[in-house]
Amino acid sequence: MGKLDGKTAVVTGASRGIGRAIALELAREGANVVVNYSGSVGKALEVIEEIKTIGTNAIAVQGNVGDAEAVQNLMATAIEQFGSIDILVNNAGITRDNLLMRMKEEEWDDVINTNLKGVFLCTKAVTRQMMKQRAGRIINISSIVGTIGNAGQANYVAAKAGVIGLTKTTARELASRNILVNAIAPGFITTEMTDALPEDIKTAMLAEIPLGTLGQPEHIAKAVVFLSSDDASYMTGQTLHIDGGMYM
Amino acid sequence: MATVLERVTKVVVDRLGVDESEVKVEASFREDLGADSLDVVELVMELEDEFDMEISDEDAEKIGTVGDAISYIESKLG
Numbered sequence A: 001m002g003k004l005d006g007k008t009a010v011v012t013g014a015s016r017g018i019g020r021a022i023a024l025e026l027a028r029e030g031a032n033v034v035v036n037y038s039g040s041v042g043k044a045l046e047v048i049e050e051i052k053t054i055g056t057n058a059i060a061v062q063g064n065v066g067d068a069e070a071v072q073n074l075m076a077t078a079i080e081q082f083g084s085i086d087i088l089v090n091n092a093g094i095t096r097d098n099l100l101m102r103m104k105e106e107e108w109d110d111v112i113n114t115n116l117k118g119v120f121l122c123t124k125a126v127t128r129q130m131m132k133q134r135a136g137r138i139i140n141i142s143s144i145v146g147t148i149g150n151a152g153q154a155n156y157v158a159a160k161a162g163v164i165g166l167t168k169t170t171a172r173e174l175a176s177r178n179i180l181v182n183a184i185a186p187g188f189i190t191t192e193m194t195d196a197l198p199e200d201i202k203t204a205m206l207a208e209i210p211l212g213t214l215g216q217p218e219h220i221a222k223a224v225v226f227l228s229s230d231d232a233s234y235m236t237g238q239t240l241h242i243d244g245g246m247y248m
Numbered sequence B: 001m002a003t004v005l006e007r008v009t010k011v012v013v014d015r016l017g018v019d020e021s022e023v024k025v026e027a028s029f030r031e032d033l034g035a036d037s038l039d040v041v042e043l044v045m046e047l048e049d050e051f052d053m054e055i056s057d058e059d060a061e062k063i064g065t066v067g068d069a070i071s072y073i074e075s076k077l078g
Helices: A017-028 A041-054 A068-082 A105-133 A154-177 A199-207 A217-228 B004-016 B037-051 B057-062 B066-077
Strands: A008-011 A032-037 A058-062 A087-090 A136-141 A179-186 A239-242
Touching: A008 A017, A008 A068, A017 A032, A017 A041, A017 A087, A017 A217, A032 A041, A032 A068, A041 A058, A058 A068, A068 A105, A087 A105, A087 A217, A105 A136, A105 A154, A105 A179, A105 B037, A136 A154, A136 A217, A154 A179, A154 B037, A179 A217, A217 A239, B004 B037, B004 B066, B037 B057, B037 B066, B057 B066
Parallel strands: A008 A032, A008 A087, A032 A058, A087 A136, A136 A179, A179 A239
Antiparallel strands: none
């Protein structure tokens, strides 16, 4: 018996990193999972296989979340396959880091398009179904930097702060229909994104974390399960900071 | 076969929980039938399902009364 038996979850950007851990954890709690990915088809299929081993159902759907048509296709495929969408996890994200002075318009646009507009498009596309169901959970993955800022990430930070505002507004608009919308702001989590950082940067990061270690993708995935479950039925519009105490 | 008026009336009664007698052609969803903006969006969604048609956002914004909905649907059904 899982906390999410029989539910259907759509997780964007689920082939790698935090998204992958979220997809697997939702499956462990009994949910069927739609694994959205943009480029890594091989990785996405591995996630599908793992979920099937866990014992629930999963499909992979390719699509860029910044593209409205791709998003429509993603949600339509999910409904066709599983009959409902109970949980949407807006996780897909990219980085194009650069100093503000050097940041190209294209780098700005790409990140805003995927990390912020993507959340808007996916939320809009899933709302119709959730309104009919009179139930739904939307969990947006923001970032600690959306709250405290980060040099070299003007585009990413603007998008992640935007996600927190979007979370609050969506929560207010949809509360009367029992659609609960919350965000999670991870701190530094061990993924390919953070593995790529130089050692001296990692050491400096660790010094900023009261709990003294980097987080694991599972730390985020467990919180997604909580926000998706009946345990979280009286909270909406909130941002959970899961960062080892970096932001208080 | 139920008329468009009857089918629209049923959707409105179900959705807004109003009495059938209140659903007059000139009744405004918001002012007379107590709908908020989200209710109107949902009403349009259900009319789309009921009549198996797509109502664009531009067209949906013009539907303010029961009569607007009926004439829009009748024009689409041809």
